[in-house]
Amino acid sequence: MNNRIINWFKFASPQTFYPLAGKMIPWFWALTALFGIAGLYIGFFVAPTDAQQGEGYRIIFIHVPASWMSMFIYLVMAFWAALGLGFNTRLSGMMASALAPTGALMAFLSLWTGALWGKPMWGTWWVWDARLTSELILFFLYIGFIALQSAIDDPRRADKAGAVLALVGVVNIPIIYFSVKWWNTLHQGASVSLTRSPSMAQTMLWGMLLMALAFWMYSIAVSLARVRAIILERERHAGWVADLEEVRS
Amino acid sequence: MNWGSASEFFAMGGHALYVWGSYGACALLMAVEPILARKRRSQALIELKRELRANQDSQDETTS
Numbered sequence: 001m002n003n004r005i006i007n008w009f010k011f012a013s014p015q016t017f018y019p020l021a022g023k024m025i026p027w028f029w030a031l032t033a034l035f036g037i038a039g040l041y042i043g044f045f046v047a048p049t050d051a052q053q054g055e056g057y058r059i060i061f062i063h064v065p066a067s068w069m070s071m072f073i074y075l076v077m078a079f080w081a082a083l084g085l086g087f088n089t090r091l092s093g094m095m096a097s098a099l100a101p102t103g104a105l106m107a108f109l110s111l112w113t114g115a116l117w118g119k120p121m122w123g124t125w126w127v128w129d130a131r132l133t134s135e136l137i138l139f140f141l142y143i144g145f146i147a148l149q150s151a152i153d154d155p156r157r158a159d160k161a162g163a164v165l166a167l168v169g170v171v172n173i174p175i176i177y178f179s180v181k182w183w184n185t186l187h188q189g190a191s192v193s194l195t196r197s198p199s200m201a202q203t204m205l206w207g208m209l210l211m212a213l214a215f216w217m218y219s220i221a222v223s224l225a226r227v228r229a230i231i232l233e234r235e236r237h238a239g240w241v242a243d244l245e246e247v248r249s
Numbered sequence: 250m251n252w253g254s255a256s257e258f259f260a261m262g263g264h265a266l267y268v269w270g271s272y273g274a275c276a277l278l279m280a281v282e283p284i285l286a287r288k289r290r291s292q293a294l295i296e297l298k299r300e301l302r303a304n305q306d307s308q309d310e311t312t313s
Contacts, residue, residue: 044258049251055262059271066275101268105278113271222283229290236297247297 012091014231015240018174021224028221032214039210047203059117062190062205067218069175072136073103077145078170081163093159094234096166097149098227102219104142110135119178122186126165130179135170141169155234 038079043061050057077099084092115125145162152158154200170235180189191200191208199210235241252258261268 043266045251047251054264056264056267058261058268062271062275103281107284109275109278112274116267116271120264208273218279222286225283225286226289229286232290232293233296236293236300237284241297242301246294 003233008119012061012089014091014235015238016092017091018228018231018244021228025221025224028217028224032221035210035214035217039207039214042207044201044211047207048201050204051224053121054241056117056120059113060191061211062215063110063113063117064208065215066106066113067135068108068212069215070103070135070168071100071176073106073219074138074173075170078166079161082165084159085163085167089230090234093155093163094227094230095223098160098223098230099219100142100145101226102160102223104146106215106219107135107139107142111139112245127186129185129187131176131185134176134179138173138176140171141165141172144157145169155169156218188206 039061043058047058049055077096080092080095080099081088084096113130114135118127119125145165148165149158149162152161179185180187232241258268259265
């Protein structure tokens with residue numbers, strides 16, 4: 001039991017996490033490709049044409065995964081930020097910084113694909129509806145987090161300021177999620193819910209879930225790649241970095 | 250199978266602009282982001298090596 005606790009803390013040090021992340025990245029890329037190919041195949045070739053929306057609905061296979069990931073990454077980012085703020089662990093702040101650009105990308109894709117879906121179905125690229133507006137705020141929160149961190153030279157202080165912003169912004173996540181329930185929105189309600197059976201064909205659901213897994217694996221792979229870069233930038237005066245094979249060669 | 254031909258597939262039932270505009274942006278961003286992350290790491294490595302070499306040189310000067 002005791003050993004297990006110690007082991008977990010061991011992985012919280014940049015020195016042990018750096019090579020571990022390097023080993024994990026190819027596996028997550030492989031999973032991204034696997035789930036992505038399966039999801040796209042089902043999405044384009046197995047899932048039937050929608051009775052109301054025709055072929056345009058196929059945007060769902062990237063729109064919903066991107067939207068889910070934009071919210072989920074924010075929660076993970078806020079979790080690391082809180083951990084860093086509470087325990088002053090070095091790796092936590094680096095993890096939060098590594099996640100922010102990927103989260104921003106997901107929020108952007110959610111808005112972009114949403115606009116391209118809204119135009120043919122609703123007749124407009126954009127409306128100031130609760131769901132769309134709160135997702136836009138999420139995008140700005142990511143951009144604000146990145147801008148704030150890059151404006152502060154001392155990384156530890158940048159982590160602290162960013163953590164406060166990230167934690168305050170968490171309130172926006174339930175607002176996005178429940179916005180379609182709380183307000184009358186043009187945006188449709190949840191397609192998938194834990195409490196009732198999904199309101200779509202089985203094959204559409206499978207395509208969407210596989211694509212969500214692909215987006216998830218992608219996010220892990222690219223954030224791990226970025227956190228390795230951040231570790232090198234911030235730990236450059238540490239002895240273990242100078243001993244790395246890729247630095248010595 | 251949903252599509253009779255490749256052109257039918259690319260036409261997406263008249264929604265080609267919207268569907269391919271979405272998938273295209275997604276593919277583009279997801280291709281660029283990993284490249285940027287990789288670049289950032291190789292840039293960090295270059296600077297690290299430069300710094301180490303500079304330290305090495307200054308140490309050599311003081312000892313000689």
